[in-house]
Amino acid sequence: MRYPQAHAAKSGSIPFALRGPRSMRKVLSVAVAAAVGLAPTVMFTSPAYADPAVIQVSTATATEGGDLQFTITRAASPDNLAVSVSLSLAPGEAPAATAGSDYVNSVPSSVSVTGTGAFSRTITVRTIDDALFEGSTPETVVLTATPAGGSAIEKIGTINDNDDAPGYTITSNSPVTEANGAKAVITAKLDAPSAFETVVTLSTTPGTAATGAGRDYTDIDPDHDTITIAPGKTSGTLDIPIGKDNTRDSAETENFTVNASAEAAKVAAPANTSAQVSIVDIDPLPKVDIDDSAETDGSEADGSVAVPLKLSHASDKNVTVRWDAGAPAAKVEGHEPATPGTDFAYPASTQRTVTFLPRDVEEDASISITDDSLFEADEDFGISLASPTNAELGTESKLDFTILDDDSGEKPTVTIETASVDEGNAGRTARTITAKLDKPSGSPVKVNYTVEASGTDPEDASPVKDFVAKTGTLTFPAGSTSQTFTVDIVGDTIDEQNTTGDGPVDGEFFKVDFSGPVNVLPGSAAEILIKDDDDKPKVTFDDIKLPEGNATTAVLVPVKLSNASSHALTFEFEDAGTGTAQSTDTGVGGGDYTMGGATIVVRPETTSGFGVMLLNGDQINEMDETLNLSLTPDSDSDDYLYSSAEETATVSIDNDDKAPELKINDVTGQEGESVPATATVTGVSDQPMTVTVTFAGASVKGAKAADAADFTNPGNQTITVDPGTEPGSQIPIADVLLTDDEANEPNETIRVSGTSLGNFGTVLEGSVTIAASDGGKPEEPGAPTITTPAAAIKGAGNATISGKAKAGATVDLWGAPFGSDAKPAKIKSVVANSSGAYTFTHKISQGFIFQTSVGELVSKQLAVRVTQVPALTATSPSKGNFTVTVTGNPKAAGQDILVQSWVSGEWKTVYKGKTAGNGVYSISKKLTSGKSLTFRAFVAGDTGVGILGGWSASKKVTVK
Structure with a gap:
């Protein structure tokens, strides 16, 4: 095909068209461009074969969540023709973005490019922020722009991931209780989703739990046992079988560790982690028993017996159990009990311990049997399991075993080995007596013994006092040749010397005798000495x-x-x-x-x-x-x-007797009277008591002190109380003349006091009271006189008062008791006879002050005192007994009493006391029958109330 020259000149390129598959077209365009030295462009022809328009498309890049922006451009040219460009969006090559999850496909199906000027159009693709880790390599989409009649242009959109790699953990359903079919579930979990498949490889490390057949858990094969987490998912699991091992584990809870490893590029560091799985053991402590196959008898010649032991189930720990020997559970007629350590070996408890190693369920307890030459019965002993560790005793933990004998022999003889025992000093002390067999017996030996007195000689001990008699039975276990029993020896400190001088060992003997032998011959009775250990007394x-x-x-x-x-x-x-x-x-x-x-x-x-x-x-x-x-x-x-x-x-x-005491008696007198000052002796001495007595006017008991002119002071008087002077004796001191003056005066007192010489004995002062006086005026004409025949009557009785008054006058008697502050009271009245004489009698039991009056005419005062006249009785009411009774007259409670006895030519005071509440003093004594005694009694007076002390008549009594 030939292109217009003008276009080549203007554009610097040779337009041509490529046909065929898109990939081929892309390769050829690049090759042609390289050949001619031009940047690759694609020329589109219009249907009318006008000059092609040069369309360019940019690439786009965005981070997820942002926008991819593709730009379609055409440079300005007058030759530009309108053209329609179809658009499509598709995932790119791996890693390819996915529509709907990585981006939103909102691209228009086509755009129109018009005009001759420059053209630019942006195509926006919204990306999705998916929170999904998609790695460090961006994902891509491809935007395809195809002009009408031209070749497609593909441009890549790059989407960068903004998510970090997820971290991950593994966990388990720990703790897991062991059981058939139990399992530990291991969970691997991402903390965020991932666009990748995450493979977690697992392995295990044993801890306290053990792995293997019939053990705690099944180990993981790290080449095969993995957890795969699918893209977009966050977790996966793997089961680890947990075994029911019927074994008591070392601990109630055991553990093992699960280790995890993931691809480092797909997870956040660290890529390795682990988790611990705990297994709860449900197996109880095993029970240890004696196996049913255990033999129950064996011959001495066998040498030993193996007792099979078993555990109910295994343990991960050492299990120990001790076997003990004792009496059999059942007594077999004709059998004897076997003796541990003699009939069979019986080592220390540590050597009788059987150990089951971990997971071992069968062991033997080995017992050595003694093969002796003694004649004996078949012997039984019991075997019992005890003190298990890491196990419990089962129901079959005891076994009776019989040692079958095959020997013969003769009976031994028993004797007492002990010759003497110590005595001791106090109480009962158990002393050990040893009995011996002359040879061992294969059967138990029994013999009765009696501990008793050897006799009644001085060297023989006495039951109870020296020892305690007793009886008993000695039992010698088979094989034993020595047994002991005790006798209570009564210790004392008595010197039990049997001979004078240095004789043999001192002490006393008792006897031990035998009877009722079983499998033994009794020896002779033995005498045992109780050794005396006491010194001669000091x-x-x-x-x-x-x-x-x-x-x-x-x-x-x-x-x-x-x-x-x-x-x-x-x-x-x-x-x-x-x-x-x-x-x-x-x-x-x-x-x-x-x-x-x-x-x-x-x-x-x-x-x-x-x-x-x-x-x-x-x-x-x-x-x-x-x-x-x-x-x-x-x-x-x-x-x-x-x-x-x-x-x-x-x-x-x-000496426990007080030195004598001299009490100066109080006395009252009238003016003009001469009053005797006396003292009463208390106590008696074997030496004289000398005192000096003085008189001085002084206030006594609140009375007015007498002046020197009121009495004639007899001066200091030295009085000696002779040795042996009886208590209650009245000692005269001096007569005190009371001055009769004409002054009208109240009671006045003279203090009489004394001092003992040589500080031996004491003097208690007294007083002389001068009775109140009207001044001693001459009796008025017609005033009565007053007199008495006795200034002191004997005992309580009538005092007689008489005198003279005017014939036919009425005479009144007034009176007041001694020691009373009361004024005289009228007592009675009489009429004077034709000669003027009158007489009164008035019963008194203490001193009294009397006075008479006729009208206003008053006589002088007159004092009458009472002298004690005690009543004494002395009787012997029964053999060897006598009683003395004293009653005062006047009679009163609390009166001081002395009872004297005539001994060796003089009176001696033998009893002292006071009258009881009934006014009577009584004393009873024991004395040899037939003995005669003479008593007298003294009742002390009280001069303050006008009562003078007095003696009774003597009384003699002969004891029955």
Whole structure:
């Protein structure tokens, strides 16, 4: 074909047309262009064969989600003719983009190119952002532009992926409980979809779980076991079989590791990962039993027996169990129990332990049987399983086994080996006695024993006191030649010396005898010595210190031994005569003690004996005194004592009586009277008490102090209370003359006090009261006189008051008790007789102040006191008893009482006390029958109320 010259000149190209397949056309166009040195263009001819128009198409590039923009252009030319260009869009070569998922095919089917000017048209293809990893190589589409009547132009559109490679993980359904058909599901998961097929290769690494046939899980074949995740998918799975292995695993939960690897170009780093799978074991602890095939008997000659043991199922751990031997569960008639360690070997528990290695279910317990030459019965013992580790005992964990005997022999003889036992010092001590067989027996041996006294001789021990008698049975297990039993030996500290001097070993014997032998011959009875381990006793003769007391008391003088002797020990007990105390009654305070028996005996097996002396207590104040005693063992006792030297002891008698007390009595008198000042003695002494008494006007109990002119002071008076002066004795001091003056005065007092010389004894002050006076005016004419026949009546009774008044006058009697602040009260009235005489009687039980009056005319005051007249009874109501009763007159509760007895020519105070609530004092004592006593009693007065103390008549009593 020839082309117009003009076109060639203008365009610089030779237009030609190519026909044929698109790929061929493309190749030829490039070749022709190269041959002529031109850029390739395609010339399209119009139907009228006008000048072809040169159409150009650009390539396009975009990142997914953006637009591909192809541009169709034609240069300006006056020769341009209108042309229609058909368009089509198709996937490019691999990797080819896919319409609908990678791009939207919205290209128009054609475009029209018109006009002679420059032409440009953009064709836009929308790409799809698909969130799908498509690798680093872009995908392509091909835009084909075909001018009418011309050849197609193909341009490539490149779509770049904007998605990162997905990461991935693997997981499992862990934990998985083992079971038939159980499986671990391994899941590989991408975190984003991929356009590629993702292959995850798996392998396993054992942990605590084990792989293999019949084990915990089935291992993975890394050449075949993969997970393939299809393009666009995000996960895939693989199953790993989990086995039911019927084995107790090492741990309740075991594990293994699944390793994963993927193609690095298709996944994000890291390409390798792993997951752990846990398997939960459901197999219980295995049970360990004795197998049913175990033998139940065997001969001594067999040497050993193997006891088969089995586990109910295997364990991944070592299983241990110990076999123990004991009594059989069932007793077989004629059989004897076998003895561990003798009839069969019985090592330490660690050597009786059977171990099942992991997954082992059968083992044997081996027991060595002793082949002896003894005659014995068939012997049984029980085998029991115990202390399993990593297992439990099953229901068949015990077995009785019989050792069959094939020997014969003779009976042994039993004897006592022990010759002596220690005694000890206190309580019961179990001492071991050993019995021996002269040879071993293949059968158990039994024999009864009796522990009893050997006899009644001094060297024979006494049941209960020295030992405890008993009976019992000794059992010698087969093969044993020695057995023991205990006897309670009663320890003491008694010296049980059998001979004097240095004799043989001291002690006492008891006996052990045999009876009721079984499979044994009894030996002779044995005597066993209880060895004495005690020293000869040492003697202690201690000093004694005790108060004197007020009556005769028996004093036990102890002799003490450091420990007892089995012999009676006799001592001479005497008064050394060198003390200050007196055994004779030679004066006041004499007769301090009376010696008792001349010997003291310490009985066998005791540690003390007592001498007796009488301590004659009294109420006499005296110096502390001593009595020296001597103690000497007699000749029969010398050899049984540590020392036979004389011992001495001092008895100190402490005085417990107070020094005498002198109480100055209160007294009341009228002006013009001479009042006797007296004192009452309390207590008695064996030495004189000297006091100085003084008189001085002073206020006593709130009364007015008497002036010097109110009385005549007798001056200082020295009074001596002689030794032995009885309590309650009235001691005269001096008479005090009360001045009768004409002053109208109230009661006035004179204090009478004293001081003991040598600080021995005490003086309690008293007072003289001058009764209130109207001034001592001369009696008015017609005033009555007043007098009494007794200034002190004996005991409670009538006081007689008499006097003179005007004949026929009415005379009133007034009075008030001593010690009362009350004014005199009118008591009664009488009429004076024709001579003016009158008389009153008035019953009083204490001192009284009387006064009479006739009208306004009043007599002087007159005091009448009461002297105690005690009633004493002394009786002997029964054999060896006597009773003394004292009642005061006047009678009152709380009165001080002294009872004296006539002893050795003088009165001695023997009892003191107070009257009870009924006003009576009573005391009962024991005394030797036939003895006679003479008593008298003193009841103290109370001068403050006008009562003077007094003695009773004496009474004699003979004890029945």
